[in-house]
Amino acid sequence: MKIMYLPLLFIGLVHLFGSMAQAQTPIRDDRYRIGYQDTIEIHVFRQPGLSQRVNVNANGTINLYRLKEPVVAVCKTERELANDIAAAYSKEYLRNPEVNVIAVEQRSQSFAIIGAVKKPGNYYVNRQIHLLELLALAEGQSEEAGSRVLVARTGSRSNCKLNESVTADGGAGEDITLLDYKLRDIIEFKQTLMLKPGDIVSVAEADVVFVYGNVNKQGQVTMREPLTLTQAIASAEGLKPATKKDNIRILRQKPGSADRDEFVYDLKAIDQRKVADPILEPNDVVAVGEDRAKSILNNIGKSLTNGIPSIFYRIP
Numbered sequence: 611m612k613i614m615y616l617p618l619l620f621i622g623l624v625h626l627f628g629s630m631a632q633a634q635t636p637i638r639d640d641r642y643r644i645g646y647q648d649t650i651e652i653h654v655f656r657q658p659g660l661s662q663r664v665n666v667n668a669n670g671t672i673n674l675y676r677l678k679e680p681v682v683a684v685c686k687t688e689r690e691l692a693n694d695i696a697a698a699y700s701k702e703y704l705r706n707p708e709v710n711v712i713a714v715e716q717r718s719q720s721f722a723i724i725g726a727v728k729k730p731g732n733y734y735v736n737r738q739i740h741l742l743e744l745l746a747l748a749e750g751q752s753e754e755a756g757s758r759v760l761v762a763r764t765g766s767r768s769n770c771k772l773n774e775s776v777t778a779d780g781g782a783g784e785d786i787t788l789l790d791y792k793l794r795d796i797i798e799f800k801q802t803l804m805l806k807p808g809d810i811v812s813v814a815e816a817d818v819v820f821v822y823g824n825v826n827k828q829g830q831v832t833m834r835e836p837l838t839l840t841q842a843i844a845s846a847e848g849l850k851p852a853t854k855k856d857n858i859r860i861l862r863q864k865p866g867s868a869d870r871d872e873f874v875y876d877l878k879a880i881d882q883r884k885v886a887d888p889i890l891e892p893n894d895v896v897a898v899g900e901d902r903a904k905s906i907l908n909n910i911g912k913s914l915t916n917g918i919p920s921i922f923y924r925i926p
Contacts, residue, residue, distance in 0.1 A: 717734050724810065762810040853898060
């Protein structure tokens with residue numbers, strides 16, 4: 611009989627700890643909270659002279675008819691502000707007033723997206739929004755997009771913190787935080803970020819490197835992902851004959867200077883895995899030289915090959 615009680619005891623403990631975990635999990639309040647740039651309408655029942663449309667002041671308060679002191683509006687829901695206004699009127703002017711508040715222009719919770727997207731700009735959203743949702747509102751990345759997405763968290767005062775006291779001046783500002791993500795990870799749901807009002811999202815344009823010299827297609831190569839030397843050469847459609855493979859130069863500009871550092875690599879050593887394939891940096895210049903001796907021999911071979919038909923033509 612004692613053994614039969616063990617499963618029941620186990621089930622009871624699971625329910626007990628589960629309820630405790632739920633009690634410790636904070637409940638998120640998704641109700642809209644009034645911000646600094648909002649316009650709100652106030653209706654006082656049976657008092658048309660007190661009904662008005664007001665803008666939230668720079669210090670987060672609103673000024674109302676018949677009230678000597680302004681009322682703090684920021685970071686309150688419409689219902690919370692209506693209750694505070696009713697309390698203020700009942701204290702100085704009315705008996706048991708009924709007040710209704712509507713945020714008719716919710717412009718405090720703005721999210722900006724710039725850079726390589728199809729529709730950059732400011733987006734006003736009166737709810738919480740994920741980074742991928744904002745990218746979708748901007749109609750996705752453009753053809754110039756690279757691999758990185760940067761989020762500047764400016765510490766906007768419209769980002770209300772529910773468990774902290776709200777002062778008339780909105781409190782002290784926060785430091786700017788820079789967050790760095792890979793665009794592919796965001797699109798493929800490998801990473802996600804819940805944005806905060808005032809966040810600025812920048813989709814970085816793709817960096818480029820330049821490949822010139824003895825390659826089949828000289829010019830710039832787009833870097834949408836980390837790019838190695840051999841990948842850059844492959845993007846330039848490979849090497850021409852008589853290339854000096856042991857003297858491939860990478861020219862890299864020094865930070866804050868017009869001068870460049872020069873690095874020399876041997877492609878044969880890279881192919882044989884004796885040397886690591888170097889990862890290029892934005893704006894690197896890959897210079898592929900020509901082996902003069904091989905070039906002369908190749909030209910001689912071409913001239914001989916081109917002369918063969920005429921030799922056969924002269925044979926009787």
